[in-house]
Amino acid sequence: MAGIALKVKTKTEQQILNNLTQETTVKELKTILSTISKIPENRLMVLSGYPPKSIDISQDGVKLKDTQIKSGDILILEEKPEEQQPSKTQPQQSKSQPQPFKSQPTPVDYRAHVLEPTENCPGILMKQVVPADNSCLFSSIHFVLNGKVEDSSVVAPSMRQIIAETVAKDLINYSEAILGKPNDEYCAWILDNNSWGGAIELAVLSNYFGVEIAVVDTINAIINRFGEDQSYAHRVFLMFDGIHYDPLYLEPLDGSKIQTIFPSDDERVLRDAEQLAIEAKSSRQYTDVNKFTLKCMICNVMLKGQLQAQQHASSTGHMNFGEV
Template sequence: MAGFVLRVKTKSGQKVVNGLTLQDKISELKAKLSELTGISSKSLHVLAGFPPKAVDLSKEAATLEESGILSGDTLIVEEKLTVCNGEEKPEEIPRSHIVNSENIVESPGVLMKKIVPADNSCLFTSIGYVLNGKVDLTCASFMREIIANTVAADQEEYSEAILGRPNLEYCNWIQKPESWGGAIELSILSRFFGIEIVVVDSINAIINRFGEDQQYAHRVFLIFDGIHYDPLYLEPLDRGSIQTLFPANNERLLEEATQLAKEAKSSRQYTDVQKFTLKCMVCNVMLSGQVAAQQHAKDTGHTSFGEVAA
């Protein structure tokens, strides 16, 4: 079948697979993906569709058509971590996620916070978790590149007035591992992944929605305490599969997220960004508040900061 094309997203960027047909086997797809990504065929982990679901690569004799893979589909390709005996590490296998919207609405549970490392990439790690169900510290560079490419491609929309710095300077800045993400980055990733991102703001006791006007089918939830993002998931009452992807028409969870924001503020689960102390990791200067840190970065070019415990 001429013109059969698959788009492949990896942490190193987006690529294209040509030369396959609907009647080719899963084994041939694995060989192509392995050649394209450098990941051994036995370590391939492939997701397709939205919400992303794992593609069964074990039935190597099955055709692409039988596996539901069509021309124009986008595949997300990751590498499974292995130990010396060739089996997956148990701690790397995420708890199963419910992604069938017919079941999600009827699943009672409680929104819970998953703690991710405070390493300046918490926003990206959190989005990786709600999409893939695991804490993957390597996904940040992939998302930073997505953001830089998006901003560079539209210098009119992403002007200096919007970014707070020249377009090229921003593109270089956001790709540095010490640079923090925020509203601009959330809006870009919402558009790229085709999901609404709801952020529970525990400082102001509100929720902020990114992609709300795009009528996306699904939404995810994060919580922000002033300097740090964590992902939220629904812990079911029966201790079954957790959920991080939800139908966008689930108003009950939106109400619960709003209530969570109020509870987090009332119990002071936030950092006062005007009063917390930061240490410049380059010159060891102590700085009081976010504004002081931003001014220091502007004056010195230093962008690596660590919070000092009270």
């Protein structure tokens, strides 16, 4: 009976599996991979190929000979994020209630913790999944600057504070026309942990940290580069699917330490990111912001698309939404 040998990579180690056969079932393989990675089977995500693509492991009874998994493949194991529980309905808050930004925690100087980019080496550009908790942008930037995922309740307030202070000090460049609301209202809004970050926040943080932030847009298969005109020495990568940000990192093929910060003149990684954007769009790894359904977690109103959510937030002051 023909054997199957697979190379399995996790965040911390890699192993060779050579005790599989064509008759091994997907369920048996999942059990082995779960044991190796210590990831529960129901949260196990298996990727393969380049750029890495998710493999369907939902059909437990299917044999390996009938799947896309072939002997010699490299399987990359990742953990799916836990599903976010809807927050309990909260009473409507008046617009005067948000605390002024001066009362927020003193921001951490992340520039003191920026990692030096490692020596260029062949590898695979991969996505690190962060929680979808309204602070995914800040969690993603923290990851690419520090190389690890941390609790957003610790990471996000400092970055929100940085943005609020930067905007409050520059009434000309951050006018109501740019922000979509008066400067002081915006500062109170961005400090709310239910507020989502976007282009304005990316531009501010790029300037603050002195690093170009390249965002792989999977909706349009393009890369939006914040700080591109500032001649920064280093570049980091995020992926955006329409409503959620995740950080990208390079997984070296030699098993050495992952790389999250790259020289800004490294065109090879930039080309890899462009290819990743094209692959993600072709496989529809994005959310159509004009069609997805949201629920206001404060008043339970159902909303269709980003525009309705923005209009609802503007008329009610409600900022806590959950995707349905």
